[in-house]
Amino acid sequence: RKEVEQDPGPFNVPEGATVAFNCTYSNSASQSFFWYRQDCRKEPKLLMSVYSSGNEDGRFTAQLNRASQYISLLIRDSKLSDSATYLCVVNDNQGGKLIFGQGTELSVKP
Amino acid sequence: GAGVSQSPSNKVTEKGKDVELRCDPISGHTALYWYRQSLGQGLEFLIYFQGNSAPDKSGLPSDRFSAERTGGSVSTLTIQRTQQEDSAVYLCASSSSGYEQFFGPGTRLTVL
Numbered sequence: 001r002k003e004v005e006q007d008p009g010p011f012n013v014p015e016g017a018t019v020a021f022n023c024t025y026s027n028s029a030s031q032s033f034f035w036y037r038q039d040c041r042k043e044p045k046l047l048m049s050v051y052s053s054g055n056e057d058g059r060f061t062a063q064l065n066r067a068s069q070y071i072s073l074l075i076r077d078s079k080l081s082d083s084a085t086y087l088c089v090v091n092d093n094q095g096g097k098l099i100f101g102q103g104t105e106l107s108v109k110p
Numbered sequence: 111g112a113g114v115s116q117s118p119s120n121k122v123t124e125k126g127k128d129v130e131l132r133c134d135p136i137s138g139h140t141a142l143y144w145y146r147q148s149l150g151q152g153l154e155f156l157i158y159f160q161g162n163s164a165p166d167k168s169g170l171p172s173d174r175f176s177a178e179r180t181g182g183s184v185s186t187l188t189i190q191r192t193q194q195e196d197s198a199v200y201l202c203a204s205s206s207s208g209y210e211q212f213f214g215p216g217t218r219l220t221v222l
Binding site for chain 1: 143145151152153154155158166169201203208209210211212213214215216
């Protein structure tokens with residue numbers, strides 16, 4: 001079983017749609033959780049951290065369920081510029097390595 | 111301010127040759143990480159430096175791979191006797207807090 005699992009997609013959605021990505025992780029002791037965004041042939045960039053209480057940044061909402069070891073990302077009113085690969089990322093201990101999911105590809109069409 | 115920089119941006123080499131990849135972290139960042147991303151694969155961790163020491167090198171795939179960091183700054187990743195399966199994008203990241211990691215643009219390595 002992979003340490004971090006995501007649906008690879010691709011998700012093809014029209015502009016303005018709401019899209020949700022899900023991710024599960026295997027290590028119940030994992031401490032930090034993130035969503036990164038990676039554009040084609042570019043480096044990953046932090047989109048947002050994920051907290052148990054849920055957190056929102058504009059059109060983006062992230063949620064963590066520790067009991068189910070499940071992380072989600074919701075994108076509302078999707079824009080063409082949201083087209084990218086979204087990476088679910090887990091850190092098992094502060095300061096250490098990041099463990100990446102395979103990524104979910106999103107394509108937003110006009 | 112300057113971000114993480116890596117050189118070269120692209121490297122084409124012949125099987126069996128040695129290659130050296132360089133990473134310049136963000137100034138003041140004590141933690142430095144190497145990852146690689148192969149076609150169709152996710153990002154996989156290679157090695158982590160805190161200062162000049164490497165507390166976690168568990169991701170290095172074989173003894174052909176080595177890395178060092180000097181002066182708590184620049185790091186080099188060396189791959190000896192390259193094989194075709196070493197072809198990938200090698201990404202470096204740095205962090206001041208051990209929490210958010212900032213990635214460089216990567217070195218695209220092609221082994222012919």
